[in-house]
Amino acid sequence: MNDYQRIDQWLWHVRIFKTRLLSSKSIMSGNIEIDQSKIKKNHVNVRVGNKIKIIKNNLSQEVEILQLTKRRISPKEVDKFYIMHSCSVSTTYIKAQNDMLKNKTHRIGKLNKKERREINKFKEKNNF
Numbered sequence: 001m002n003d004y005q006r007i008d009q010w011l012w013h014v015r016i017f018k019t020r021l022l023s024s025k026s027i028m029s030g031n032i033e034i035d036q037s038k039i040k041k042n043h044v045n046v047r048v049g050n051k052i053k054i055i056k057n058n059l060s061q062e063v064e065i066l067q068l069t070k071r072r073i074s075p076k077e078v079d080k081f082y083i084m085h086s087c088s089v090s091t092t093y094i095k096a097q098n099d100m101l102k103n104k105t106h107r108i109g110k111l112n113k114k115e116r117r118e119i120n121k122f123k124e125k126n127n128f
Contacts, residue, residue: 004045005068007032007052013069014081016054016061029125031055051085058126062086 008023011032017023024042026032032039033053034046046052046065054061062085069081111119 002068004047006042007034007039007044007046008042010046010065010068011052011054013072015073015075015078016056016063026054026056060086060088 008020008027011017011023011026012020017026027042027044028040030038030040031054034044034050036051036053046068048065048068050065052063052065054063063082064085065082067081073081
């Protein structure tokens with residue numbers, strides 16, 4: 001077996017993401033870092049010992065790769081392939097929640113064009 005593997009494959013194989021497409025979207029949106037450097041390409045290779053920071057559902061997880069795999073593994077075997085170092089709530093999420101509470105107005109009716117664009121932009125950024 002090779003000593004490297006594509007990041008999108010590895011994230012899907014070890015069940016961090018449900019589908020490979022979701023892992024690819026997360027990578028392309030900038031929610032994945034390998035050894036403290038942001039990546040935007042799916043074809044970046046990872047090796048045993050790399051530390052990956054994953055921002056998913058407003059949670060920041062840091063994992064270290066123990067093994068690479070050629071196939072999608074069962075949930076029982078997941079702990080053999082990576083170590084979870086930390087898991088914390090994203091600070092940008094906390095700031096966004098605080099801003100929403102400060103600026104929250106009790107609105108009746110439809111959203112205007114600017115508000116719809118902001119919502120769509122937020123959904124596209126966090127679509128995984």
